[in-house]
Structures are given as C-alpha cells and as structure tokens.
Amino acid sequence: MIEFRNVKKIYTGGINTIALDEISFVIEKEEFVSLVGHSGAGKSTLLKLLYAEEKPTSGEIFFNGEDISNLTPKQLPFYRRRIGTVFQDFKLLPRKTLFENVAFALEVSDHSDKEINELVPQILEIVGLAHKLDSYPREISGGEQQRVAIARALVHRPPLIIADEPTGNLDPISSWGIIQLLLKINKLGTTILLATHNKDIVNRVKKRVITLDQGKIIRDHSKGRYAI
Ligand SMILES: Nc1ncnc2c1ncn2[C@@H]1O[C@H](COP(=O)(O)OP(=O)(O)OP(=O)(O)O)[C@@H](O)[C@H]1O
Numbered sequence: 001m002i003e004f005r006n007v008k009k010i011y012t013g014g015i016n017t018i019a020l021d022e023i024s025f026v027i028e029k030e031e032f033v034s035l036v037g038h039s040g041a042g043k044s045t046l047l048k049l050l051y052a053e054e055k056p057t058s059g060e061i062f063f064n065g066e067d068i069s070n071l072t073p074k075q076l077p078f079y080r081r082r083i084g085t086v087f088q089d090f091k092l093l094p095r096k097t098l099f100e101n102v103a104f105a106l107e108v109s110d111h112s113d114k115e116i117n118e119l120v121p122q123i124l125e126i127v128g129l130a131h132k133l134d135s136y137p138r139e140i141s142g143g144e145q146q147r148v149a150i151a152r153a154l155v156h157r158p159p160l161i162i163a164d165e166p167t168g169n170l171d172p173i174s175s176w177g178i179i180q181l182l183l184k185i186n187k188l189g190t191t192i193l194l195a196t197h198n199k200d201i202v203n204r205v206k207k208r209v210i211t212l213d214q215g216k217i218i219r220d221h222s223k224g225r226y227a228i
C-alpha cells in the first residue's frame with residue numbers, strides 16, 4: 001500500500017538538516033505499524049511526506065502504486081481524503097458540539113443533511129461516544145476529545161490513518177484506550193501508522209515497529225519492541 005524508495009528529506013534554510021536519509025520500506029494494506037525514535041529522528045517528517053505536506057528532496061513515495069511525491073494542487077485534496085490524520089492536540093472546534101465537529105468534516109465535502117444525520121452517529125458509535133453527541137469539547141475528557149478527533153479522521157472511511165503522537169497529552173489509561181481504539185479500527189480493515197514515544201504502548205501492542213535514528217531506519221521488526 002505504501003512504499004518509500006530511497007527517500008531523502010533535507011530541510012533547507014539557515015542550516016541544512018537531513019531529516020530523512022535514503023529510507024526505504026513497504027507497508028502492506030491492513031498493517032498496524034508503530035514508528036519510534038528519539039526526538040528529531042524524523043518521524044513527523046516521514047508522516048508529512050506521506051501526507052504530501054512536504055516533498056522529498058529525492059526518492060519516491062508510492063501510495064497504492066501511485067507516485068505521490070509530485071501531486072498537483074488539484075490532485076492534493078483527493079489524495080488526502082484517503083488518509084485520516086490524528087495529532088497530539090485534538091484540534092476540535094470549541095464552539096461546535098461533538099456531532100457538529102464530526103459533521104463539519106463531511107459538510108465541506110458536499111454530503112446531504114440526510115447522509116450526515118445517518119453517518120455522524122454511526123461514526124461516533126465506533127469511537128464509543130454516540131451518547132455524547134450534543135456535548136461540547138470542553139465538557140469531555142482529553143481521551144474523549146481524542147476519540148472525537150479519531151471519529152473525524154474516519155468520516156471519509158480512509159484506508160489509512162496516520163497518527164502523530166496521539167497519546168502525547170493523555171494519561172496512561174486514556175492513552176491505552178486510544179490505542180485500543182486504533183487497534184479496533186485496524187481490525188475493521190484500516191491500515192494504521194502510529195508515531196510515538198510511548199514505550200509501554202509499543203510493547204503492549206506487539207505489532208510491527210520501525211525505529212528511526214537520525215533520519216535512518218535502524219530497526220524494522222514485526223512484533224517489535226521499543227528498543228533505543
Ligand atoms: N520545517 C522544518 N524546517 C527545518 N528543520 C526541520 C523542520 N521540521 C523538522 N525539522 C528538523 O528535522 C529533523 C526531524 O524532525 P521531525 O520533526 O521529523 O522529528 P520527530 O522524530 O518527529 O521528533 P519528535 O519526537 O520531537 O516529534 C529535526 O532535526 C528537526 O529539527
């Protein structure tokens with residue numbers, strides 16, 4: 001599903017930083033992959049390249065066989081609709097209810113009210129929040145807010161979810177709840193790529209672990225452990 005072929009990313013500016021240094025890997029459909037490494041190792045850069053937020057300096061990136069390193073501005077939104085994104089900060093709209101936060105992601109893509117009224121509760125059900133449709137973000141916990149962010153990422157039924165440190169702002173119990181939710185979504189058929197520092201989580205998940213160090217892949221183990 002995803003292939004990075006000799007991908008190099010150099011950030012130019014004041015000083016040149018080699019964020020990714022000729023990395024190659026393949027992720028198959030329906031895998032659950034954790035991406036680990038010290039701060040600055042290149043995890044977020046890798047996710048940004050995949051989301052086409054940044055372009056590789058050299059090398060190629062394929063998504064379902066299509067080279068995405070040079071998408072036109074017109075192609076970009078269609079490509080991105082195939083990827084759900086989850087971040088450390090939940091980025092919910094504070095003046096909208098949970099229903100409206102999820103519906104908003106659908107409204108911008110031309111769904112009828114009828115479709116929205118059917119779909120949004122279904123998606124909130126998947127993340128376990130169907131009973132809090134009318135609550136506002138400030139009225140729910142951080143873990144619940146992250147669940148709403150995940151619901152929002154799911155609205156287009158993307159084949160891939162990328163999550164950059166999604167548990168960074170959560171306590172251990174809520175964090176594990178979020179990971180269990182990602183595992184459940186993975187079981188339902190969605191590929192998951194999770195960048196995290198959280199050792200306990202990575203070791204409990206017992207799935208593939210790719211370890212980055214200074215822009216290079218230094219380890220890639222199925223049923224891996226967090227070992228750096
Ligand atoms: N926009 C940018 N401009 C210049 N340098 C950047 C930029 N973004 C990241 N870098 C540099 O690229 C390298 C990789 O950064 P990246 O954010 O990918 O690391 P990371 O593994 O996600 O780290 P963290 O665990 O702290 O989130 C770092 O040296 C960082 O300083």
Ligand SMILES: [Mg+2]
Pocket residue numbers: 043044045164
């Ligand atoms: Mg990062």
